[in-house]
Amino acid sequence: MPRMSVAADIAENLARVRAAITEAAVAAGRRPEEIRLIAVSKTQPAAAVAAARAAGQRDFGENTVQDAMSKIPAFAGKDIAWHFIGRLQTNKVKFIPAHFAWVHSVDSLALLQKVARASEGAGAMLDILLQVNISADPAKQGLAPDALAPLLDSYLRAPSPALRLRGLMTVPALDLPPAALRRAFADLRRLRDDTRTRFGLNAFDQLSMGMSDDFRLAIAEGATMVRVGQAVFGARAKKV
Ligand SMILES: *Cc1c(COP(=O)(O)O)cnc(C)c1O
Numbered sequence: 001m002p003r004m005s006v007a008a009d010i011a012e013n014l015a016r017v018r019a020a021i022t023e024a025a026v027a028a029g030r031r032p033e034e035i036r037l038i039a040v041s042k043t044q045p046a047a048a049v050a051a052a053r054a055a056g057q058r059d060f061g062e063n064t065v066q067d068a069m070s071k072i073p074a075f076a077g078k079d080i081a082w083h084f085i086g087r088l089q090t091n092k093v094k095f096i097p098a099h100f101a102w103v104h105s106v107d108s109l110a111l112l113q114k115v116a117r118a119s120e121g122a123g124a125m126l127d128i129l130l131q132v133n134i135s136a137d138p139a140k141q142g143l144a145p146d147a148l149a150p151l152l153d154s155y156l157r158a159p160s161p162a163l164r165l166r167g168l169m170t171v172p173a174l175d176l177p178p179a180a181l182r183r184a185f186a187d188l189r190r191l192r193d194d195t196r197t198r199f200g201l202n203a204f205d206q207l208s209m210g211m212s213d214d215f216r217l218a219i220a221e222g223a224t225m226v227r228v229g230q231a232v233f234g235a236r237a238k239k240v
Contacts, residue, residue: 007051013232014039014055017215021226024219035219038083038208040229043236046071052232053078061085061227065092065099072099085169085208085227087141090114097124097162104129104169104208104227107143109151116160125162129169129208132191135184137173145191152199167206167224168192178217185209185221 022032040061041049062068063086083102097119119126133142172184196204210218212231
C-alpha cells in the first residue's frame with residue numbers, strides 16, 4: 001500500500017473529528033452548528049494549515065505569537081479566523097490585533113486592558129474569552145473562579161469599544177478522571193451562565209473547552225468551541 005499524503009491524512013482526520021463532534025452534539029440534544037472546531041496548528045508547518053483549509057477548515061488556534069506570525073501572513077485573504085490560545089506575554093500584545101480575531105487566554109485585568117489599548121490603536125475589534133483555572137491546578141494559567149466577577153466589575157466601569165467579551169475558556173488539570181473532568185466542564189458552564197446574567201452581557205455566550213482527548217465530554221457539558229490539535233494534525237513531536 002502506498003503511504004497516504006499528509007494532506008489526505010489531515011482531510012480524513014478532520015472528517016473524523018467533525019463526525020465525532022456531530023455525534024456528541026446530537027447525543028447531548030444540541031445542534032452541531034453550535035460548536036466551532038478550532039484546529040490547533042501550533043508547531044505545524046504552513047502546509048498543514050493549507051491542507052486543513054483546503055478541506056474546509058476555517059478556524060485555527062496558535063499558542064505563541066512568534067510561531068503564529070511565521071504562518072499567518074501566507075494566508076491573507078483565505079478567509080481564516082485565527083485564535084490565540086496560549087500564554088500571552090505583554091510585549092507581544094501589540095502583534096495581536098493585526099493577526100488574530102479571537103483571544104482565548106486573557107487572565108488578568110491588566111492584560112485585558114493592554115489588549116484593549118492595542119485593539120483600539122489598530123482600529124480592530126477582538127473577540128475575547130477569559131481563561132479560568134477551573135480545577136485550581138497550580139500548573140495551569142487562568143483566573144481563579146472567584147476572581148472573575150471583581151475583574152469584570154472593574155473592567156466594565158470603562159469597557160473598551162474595541163473588544164467584545166464573549167465568554168470563558170479553560171484547560172483542566174491533566175489526568176483528571178472522567179467524572180471530575182466532566183464536573184470541571186459543568187462548573188465552567190455555570191460560571192459563564194452566572195456571569196452573563198449578573199453583568200447583563202448578552203454576547204457572553206461562548207465556552208471554549210475540550211481538546212483531542214476530551215472534546216466529546218466538553219460538548220456534553222455545553223462547549224461552543226473545541227480546540228483540537230493532535231486529532232487533526234497528528235502527534236506533535238514535543239509537548240508545548
Ligand atoms: C495544544 C493545545 C490544545 C490542543 O491540544 P491537543 O491535545 O493537541 O488537541 C488546546 N488548547 C490549548 C490551550 C493548547 O495549548
